[in-house]
Amino acid sequence: MSGISSKRVRSLLRKEWLQVRRDPFTLRLIIALPIMQLLLFGYAINTNPKHLPTGLLAAEPSKYERTIVAGLQNTGYYDIKTLRSEQEAEKGLAQGDYLFVVNIPPNFDRSVDRGESPSVLIDADATDPTAIGYATAALGGLANVLNRDLPPIRRVQPSTPAFQFIVHSRYNPEQLSVLNIVPGLICVVLTMSTLFLTTLSITRERERGTMENLMAMPVRPIEIMLAKIAPYILIGYIQVIVILAVSAAVFRLPVHGSVIVLLLALGLFIASNLALGLTFSTVASNQMQATQMAQFALMPSILMSGFFAPFAGMPVWAQYVGEALPTTHAIRIVRGLLLKGNAPTDILPDLWPIAVFTVLVVGVGAWLYRETLD
Amino acid sequence: MNDATIDVHGLSKSFGARRVVDNLSLRVAEREVCGFLGANGSGKTTTLRMLCGLLKPDAGSGTCLGLDIVRDAASIRRQVGYMTQRFSYYEDLTVAENLELVAGVYEMPEARAAVRDIIMRMELGSYAEELAGNLSGVWKQRLALAACVLHRPKLLLLDEPTAGVDAKARREFWDLIHDLAVEGLTVLVSTHYMDKAERCNRIVYLANGRIMVEGDALDVARQSGLITYDGIGEDIEDIAQRIRAMPGVEAAGVFRRAVHVAGIDRAQLERAIGAFTQLQWREVEPRIEDVFIHELSAKDRQEAVR
Numbered sequence: 001m002s003g004i005s006s007k008r009v010r011s012l013l014r015k016e017w018l019q020v021r022r023d024p025f026t027l028r029l030i031i032a033l034p035i036m037q038l039l040l041f042g043y044a045i046n047t048n049p050k051h052l053p054t055g056l057l058a059a060e061p062s063k064y065e066r067t068i069v070a071g072l073q074n075t076g077y078y079d080i081k082t083l084r085s086e087q088e089a090e091k092g093l094a095q096g097d098y099l100f101v102v103n104i105p106p107n108f109d110r111s112v113d114r115g116e117s118p119s120v121l122i123d124a125d126a127t128d129p130t131a132i133g134y135a136t137a138a139l140g141g142l143a144n145v146l147n148r149d150l151p152p153i154r155r156v157q158p159s160t161p162a163f164q165f166i167v168h169s170r171y172n173p174e175q176l177s178v179l180n181i182v183p184g185l186i187c188v189v190l191t192m193s194t195l196f197l198t199t200l201s202i203t204r205e206r207e208r209g210t211m212e213n214l215m216a217m218p219v220r221p222i223e224i225m226l227a228k229i230a231p232y233i234l235i236g237y238i239q240v241i242v243i244l245a246v247s248a249a250v251f252r253l254p255v256h257g258s259v260i261v262l263l264l265a266l267g268l269f270i271a272s273n274l275a276l277g278l279t280f281s282t283v284a285s286n287q288m289q290a291t292q293m294a295q296f297a298l299m300p301s302i303l304m305s306g307f308f309a310p311f312a313g314m315p316v317w318a319q320y321v322g323e324a325l326p327t328t329h330a331i332r333i334v335r336g337l338l339l340k341g342n343a344p345t346d347i348l349p350d351l352w353p354i355a356v357f358t359v360l361v362v363g364v365g366a367w368l369y370r371e372t373l374d
Numbered sequence: 375m376n377d378a379t380i381d382v383h384g385l386s387k388s389f390g391a392r393r394v395v396d397n398l399s400l401r402v403a404e405r406e407v408c409g410f411l412g413a414n415g416s417g418k419t420t421t422l423r424m425l426c427g428l429l430k431p432d433a434g435s436g437t438c439l440g441l442d443i444v445r446d447a448a449s450i451r452r453q454v455g456y457m458t459q460r461f462s463y464y465e466d467l468t469v470a471e472n473l474e475l476v477a478g479v480y481e482m483p484e485a486r487a488a489v490r491d492i493i494m495r496m497e498l499g500s501y502a503e504e505l506a507g508n509l510s511g512v513w514k515q516r517l518a519l520a521a522c523v524l525h526r527p528k529l530l531l532l533d534e535p536t537a538g539v540d541a542k543a544r545r546e547f548w549d550l551i552h553d554l555a556v557e558g559l560t561v562l563v564s565t566h567y568m569d570k571a572e573r574c575n576r577i578v579y580l581a582n583g584r585i586m587v588e589g590d591a592l593d594v595a596r597q598s599g600l601i602t603y604d605g606i607g608e609d610i611e612d613i614a615q616r617i618r619a620m621p622g623v624e625a626a627g628v629f630r631r632a633v634h635v636a637g638i639d640r641a642q643l644e645r646a647i648g649a650f651t652q653l654q655w656r657e658v659e660p661r662i663e664d665v666f667i668h669e670l671s672a673k674d675r676q677e678a679v680r
């Protein structure tokens with residue numbers, strides 16, 4: 001069979017473009033959906049996640065540190081792992097591996113014994129304030145956790161606390177929930193529109209009978225697919241820009257990282273959705289089925305991606321499901337780039353899962369696609 | 375080298391347990407207009423789809439334009455114009471846009487000129503900028519025909535092209551088809567309008583996925599051995615109803631303001647019409663639809679016995 005013909009693809013692209021332009025529903029969906037969602041989800045969703053990943057950075061081995069760590073663990077909010085270096089802590093926080101880093105200062109034991117009431121600094125990833133709210137509140141209950149371990153001489157003068165926690169909210173110091181919503185919203189709206197529109201696109205042709213005609217002409221499946229996804233990539237980008245513009249204007253969303261990197265990364269994410277949509281489209285026999293499939297994929301993308309509820313608060317099995325979804329990684333990338341000002345290399349750990357997902361789905365789709373009507 | 379444009383043998387196709395096309399063999403010569411007839415569900419569409427590579431036959435093989443229908447489906451598509459039974463162009467594109475899409479997909483050089491020519495030829499000029507969805511059935515069909523001859527195919531497969539349009543439009547449509555055949559196209563056209571079967575060089579009649587009758591349209595009628603009478607007079611609708619129930623009458627209907635009856639047994643049929651002396655009866659040539667009705671009722675009787 002011959003290769004892809006640019007002339008055929010151009011003709012098909014023109015057709016798709018004319019159709020998208022003439023469909024008032026699609027146009028409304030492109031602009032209205034993101035704005036509506038932004039306002040709807042603008043209200044924070046209150047949740048109480050536990051077992052949040054926490055890094056521990058201690059200057060030297062210390063006996064009081066062990067008690068504090070045990071105390072933190074007992075609250076149920078903190079799952080603690082010891083870190084070796086500042087860089088590790090910084091990187092872990094930037095990439096979302098840790099929501100907290102607990103810093104035990106040098107000479108901690110001696111300071112406590114001398115009654116200097118030293119500070120334990122906790123760096124918190126505040127991009128998702130609802131995720132860390134309860135955990136930081138629980139710190140209050142740990143003020144006297146060291147009292148039993150103190151030397152007798154210090155125990156009799158409880159006027160000064162043995163130590164104090166200082167929480168340092170990183171990335172989103174005002175803890176504005178809506179800022180946390182925006183990255184998730186970008187990804188969820190993109191999933192909704194691109195996944196739904198492509199899922200419907202081929203099924204619609206099949207239902208209207210136009211697919212039979214298209215297949216009777218010398219068109220290759222890959223050409224049909226290429227022409228179908230191109231307009232939706234454009235639509236996806238328009239939506240990203242609408243959301244960013246509204247968020248910047250209404251909620252004063254900061255943009256710390258590179259917008260170019262953001263758009264490139266989102267391009268891959270859009271491609272993953274389009275691939276999934278087209279695959280559903282080849283399987284579904286009518287638009288009803290296609291819509292249901294898209295919904296089936298959309299639910300976990302909303303519920304298990306860290307958009308609706310903090311990722312760390314989900315049961316382990318749901319976290320595994322979440323890790324498999326492009327939306328989860330896309331949200332992390334967008335959060336990282338917008339709110340944390342991450343460098344392009346910081347997003348790599350979340351970029352490759354999306355790429356793998358896309359390649360797998362395209363493979364399945366091509367395998368399922370039939371060139372005949374059987 | 376094979377001079378038949380379509381030459382297939384033993385084609386079979388089942389959907390699930392149902393055999394929709396059963397051991398079908400068909401030859402259509404170059405420049406022939408072949409009528410493909412049969413009731414709804416007899417397997418016409420399925421056969422046409424197999425011929426242009428849209429369905430893979432379960433059994434059988436053959437060639438279209440000298441190309442293998444399974445192996446060379448892609449090459450066949452470039453040289454065949456297939457008009458689907460259901461209108462299958464884009465209703466949200468204009469007539470011209472639909473045609474331009476087709477021209478582009480077939481990678482036609484001078485696409486614009488070709489589109490302009492076909493619009494002229496099919497007299498679609500005043501609708502060129504109209505959305506296809508706003509066209510009436512007649513003009514939709516015209517657009518579909520224009521689109522499937524645009525790339526100058528050698529073979530046209532038309533699936534019920536005149537379904538649902540009035541008699542005048544049907545006649546014009548057939549005139550166009552004959553013009554195309556004169557210019558060198560081979561046409562296989564499925565239809566259930568029997569009155570147009572005379573306009574085919576050859577007819578193939580399909581029932582339940584099998585070919586029942588095949589041959590020159592007029593010969594088929596003559597060789598059937600059917601006796602047919604027309605009766606004119608008053609109350610023909612009512613008489614047609616009553617005479618249909620009489621022994622020896624296989625078909626009765628009103629056709630061109632006459633009661634038209636057909637039967638295989640001359641004595642019985644003449645006895646039946648003898649009961650209606652108020653009409654003036656006259657023996658006529660059997661028509662093709664008489665043959666089909668006869669074949670069908672013979673088939674029904676067989677099924678009833680089984």
Ligand SMILES: Nc1ncnc2c1ncn2[C@@H]1O[C@H](COP(=O)(O)OP(=O)(O)O)[C@@H](O)[C@H]1O
Nearest residue numbers: 373389394412413414415416417418419420421
């Ligand atoms: N894709 C399909 N799946 C299942 N059954 C089908 C399919 N296509 C056609 N049929 C069945 O095959 C029979 C023959 O259909 P068709 O070839 O369309 O007949 P015709 O065109 O003569 O009306 C019909 O009963 C139809 O329901």
Ligand SMILES: [Mg+2]
Nearest residue numbers: 418419459533
């Ligand atoms: Mg049919």
